Amino acid sequence: FESHRQSRAGAAWNKASTWEEKDIAKWAHELLKQTLLPALAVKFDVSHDERLPADAGLADGGACSARVVSVESVSGDVTYVMSRGKQRVVFELALKLSLELELQSSSGELKQIVMGEVHIPEVSSDDLGEPQMPSYKCTCEQSGHSSWFKAAVGRECWSPL
Numbered sequence: 001f002e003s004h005r006q007s008r009a010g011a012a013w014n015k016a017s018t019w020e021e022k023d024i025a026k027w028a029h030e031l032l033k034q035t036l037l038p039a040l041a042v043k044f045d046v047s048h049d050e051r052l053p054a055d056a057g058l059a060d061g062g063a064c065s066a067r068v069v070s071v072e073s074v075s076g077d078v079t080y081v082m083s084r085g086k087q088r089v090v091f092e093l094a095l096k097l098s099l100e101l102e103l104q105s106s107s108g109e110l111k112q113i114v115m116g117e118v119h120i121p122e123v124s125s126d127d128l129g130e131p132q133m134p135s136y137k138c139t140c141e142q143s144g145h146s147s148w149f150k151a152a153v154g155r156e157c158w159s160p161l
Helices: 002-007 025-039 143-156
Strands: 019-023 041-045 062-083 086-105 110-124 137-140
Touching: 025 062, 025 086, 041 143, 062 110, 062 143, 086 143, 110 143, 137 143
Parallel strands: none
Antiparallel strands: 019 062, 041 062, 062 086, 086 110, 110 137
16 A cells, blocks of 8 residues: 555656645644644753853752743745655744743752743744754843843754754
């Protein structure tokens, strides 16, 4: 069944699978909003991070658990492309996410919760292999944590996205 399915990947009119594309933006936006982005969570070490304010309570080291609290918006183009028999998804999106970062001591005790938003005005399928998040803007609800929040989001939260 699978080999039969692969041999018929293109449309009936395009038996050679030379080029075919389909707009899947509506479906992809809903999938991102309802399922994929809310499931994102990452934990990382903050033991030697000088950007953390002294009142964070992590003098002996600690960790941060970051998660997407809500997806404020997802917009942009998402296209399924079949080219010469190869399938791929090409996208250019804008994302706005609310994040929660829990600061925990080395013993796992919750010390602080830092909330904020990240707005990525343009992320494309070409950006996926990059080590750092493309251009983004952050706002942090706790003003003393702003520089740490921005650095943590750009450095630690990009790879799970």
